[in-house]
Each structure stands twice: as structure tokens, then as C-alpha cells.
Amino acid sequence: MNRTLLRFRLKHSLPGAAFALGGLILFGLLMCGAYQAFGMDRNLAEALPGSEAMLRAMLGERGALMWDLTSFLAMAWRHPIVLAVIAGMAASYGSAFLAREVGDGTADLLFSRPVTRSRLFWNDLAVSSGIMAAVTVLFSLSLWVAASAMGLSPPGVAQFFRAGVLTLAFALALLAVAYLVGSLLSDGRRAMAISAALFIAMYMVDAVGTLWDRVEPLRPLSLFAYFTPLDSLKARPEGTGNAIILFAVAAAAVALSHVVAGRRDL
């Protein structure tokens, strides 16, 4: 690892990441506060018969829904705002390494140093994945702290840890896919737009597939289908299985983008 490069990348990525994390934590606090202040357990339980389909789509849950705090927290975790922040960060970081460097012309400066592309790739990935890990883990932790501090009796910290690991796996899978897109293109904005469009398409497949049986067979193609914090919070084995699948996708996409980045012209 090149320390100067790590410091440089961190310095210029941290403000944005801190802003995103602050937003996520604030969102979690508001959700927990709203749950407590407005008795949302009762309200949502009463509303459940009419809005179960929508809630199931949000949770990525195929089976019958039992409404309680755990389901509410899982809904907060998979809320479109949270997903948009995580996917946006992944698309932005993934497109920055090669596509944006080449498109902006800064690749000529960076890649003409006495360092292999492979090393630059791992450096960049270390910074991006480190930031994604910090954001997802701190967000998960903040939800547990907020729910506990408000006396909501959330699931144990072990379940939160599992959900945090699942969120990290999900974020890394998105990040790796965005890296792959970025490795193939020479324009940062285009790479970011394509990654974002891909993520939206995957989300739609997952959400619609939850509700509509004809689309359901396509759900395994969507990374969102494996992001099931409700499984982790309820300590179901599916949560661990999904985390493994997401980590495997991340590893495969990273390996592929590493090969592409090493072979392409700059």
C-alpha cells in the first residue's frame, strides 16, 4: 500500500462519506424516534392488512409478515433512502478509479508512476471498501444504540452484528459491480450512470419479484434479493447464506475488474 496515495484518497473521500453517514444515522434516529413517539407498532399493525404487499416489497420478504419492532428496524435498514445512499456511494467510488481517472485525464499522471496497476487498484479498493465498511457498520451500530437508548428493546447485539455484516456484504457487492463497470469504461459520469441504472433495475426486479410471481424467478439475479436484514435480525440461517452469496459476488466482481483493469489501455 502507498501511504501517500491512501492519505490523498481518504482526505478527499471522507467529507462526502461523513455526510452520507451523518444522514443515515439521522435517518435511523428519526425512524426509532417516530416508532416510539407515534406508537408505530400499533399503527403499522393496524395498517398491515392493507399495506402488507408494499411492506413485504420493502423488506424483500416473501412470506407472511409479522409486524413488530424487528420488522420495523429491518424496514428502516432496507428503506429506499438507505439503499439509495449505499448504492450511490458504491456507484461513485466504483466509477472513480479507472473510468473517471481516464475520462478526466488524471490517469496519465497517476498511472505513469513506478507502480503496477494492480497495486493502484488494491489501494483504491482498500480506501473505498474501508469507507463503505465504516459507513455500514456505524449505521448498523447507531440503529442499535438509538433503539436501545429509547427503550425499544431491540434484538440482541449479536443479531445487529449479523445484520451489519450482511449490510457490509451487500455494500461490497454493489461496490465491486461498480468497479467492474468502471474498469470497462473511459468516462466517469457514464460509468456512474450505468452502475446506478443497473442498481435501480436490480431493485425493481427484487421489489416486483416479491409481489408478482411471474417476475419472481428473476429475483436471484438481483443483489437486493440477498440483502435481507430481517433474516439476520431474526437470526434465521438465510441471513448468513445471503451474506456468503454477497461476499462471493463481491470477490468475483473484484477479481474480474482487476483482470480488466490490468489488461485495458488507459
Next chain:
Amino acid sequence: MYAISTDSLTKHYGRVRALRGLKLEVVQGTVFGFLGANGAGKTTAIRLLLGLIKPTSGSATVLGRDSVTEGADLRREVGYLPGELAMYPWASGQELIGLLGGFYPETPWRRELCDALEMSAADLRRPIREYSTGMKQKLGLIQALQHAPRLAILDEPSRGLDPVIQRSFFDLIRRISGRGTTVFMSTHVLSDVEHVCDRVAIIRAGELLVTDDVDSLRRRKVHRLEVTLAQPADMSWVLETGASLTELSYPPATYVIETADRLGAVLRRLGELPVVGMVSERPRLEDVFIRYYEGQVAKP
């Protein structure tokens, strides 16, 4: 010993043949000018030398290392100024130099460079987005030369520099060349080449036209004489010598004579005529360059 040696170096982008069988040898310690119009293939050749792109066929050896398989190692001793210089606008000059210099052992040379190019510490603390084109170019030169490389590859180095800084830049090139650094300079500004280069190569449409010493190339120039006579005279003898003749005006009787190798004979005959004025411009490399570009000179 060659600092750069290429063998049939070829690069195609789809159907576009950016570089065709380039065979180039740059002797260590020389200042080498790589001349060509925009789109001639200069930048493609440089990017191949640095291992940023891979050749379609052929090979390039830089400081004894293969550009494809030993790219990272060869770049340790190379300083590179890109032609289309893009920088991180949010970073300060100091940060950028620190980032790019962090890959090499530290040298005291950076301070000297900043002084030579009149880049103050206050300038370096400012964000790059506030820099003028000339300041960016100076920063580009500093980052390229700060580690005292054995080979400096400079793509359009004088672009955006004001005349005063250009002069300092040429002095700088002579200084680093005097210390043994090989300078490979791509440009289409012929005066740059005339100022500092020992040898020059001319490239057109991806194909090398000629490689020669600057002085030797200059000797291939066309001498252009603008002669004014007291009264009109029969000038058909000019054509007999193999020179070309253009009647410019009358009165006064002014003729333009252009000759590559019959200057002595022309001058002897002119001595017999009532010459009242004669203008002979300093030989320009540009004339040679244009003649090569227009295909008036056969490839050697």
C-alpha cells in the same frame, strides 16, 4: 547505449492506425525532439513507451526495460509530463506534488525546480482549480522532473508558458541534459526544437519520416533569397542551376530564388548583376518540416 529503442512499434485503435512500425533510437544524454502535427501519433508513441497502452505489434525498450512487461520498473527512472495535462482540481499544488513524488526517493531537486520555474510556496498552497494554464504547466513540469529522472518524457512542454518562463524552461532542459538526463520532447512548436534539441524525428500519420541531427536537418533547408535589381534582367539562368525563381514585383525588380544546394553558384551569378538589395532569412527548421509534411522530400 539507447535510452529509448523501439522496433516496429505499431498501435491500432480498431480501424485507426495510430502508429505504424515506428523504429526509433534515442541515445542516452541527448535532447530528442519528436515532431509532428496534431494527431500524427506522438502521444500514442509516448503512451506506448510508458506502458500505459499496449502495442498491437512490435516492442519498445526504455532504459533497457521492456515497456509492456517491466512498465512499473522503467517508470521509476522516467519523468513524464502529459500533453493534455489534467490534475485533481480540488487538491493544492503542494498536495499533488507530494502525492506524485511519494512514489520516488526524495531529492533536493524539487526546490531548485520550483525556483527555476518561479513557483512560490504560496502558489503551491493554492488549490489547482485557481491555477492559470501556465501555472498548471509549471506544476506539471515540477512533478515530472522532481525526482531527477534519467529520462524525461515531455509532451508539448512549453504549452501555456509565457516567453520569460519559456526561456527558464529551456535553460532548465539544458541543465538537466548537462547532468546526463535524456530528454524526449514531443512538440509541434519548431522553435522549441531549435532551442534545445540535439536530434529530431518527424512523424506523420503514425509513420516516421526522418530522424536526424537538428543541424543536419537544417542543412537540408531551402535557402530563400529575395533579390532586388537596379533594372530588370534575364533571370533564366536561375532555372538552369536547378533553383526555383519567382518574380515578386516590378518596379523595383524583385525576385525570389529558392535553392537547396546551389547557393554558391547562384550567389556567383548574382555578383555579375546590378543587385541593390538582398534579404536572406535565417534557415528555419519549419521549412524542412513542412517540406517533409508536404511530401517534397523522399523518405531516407
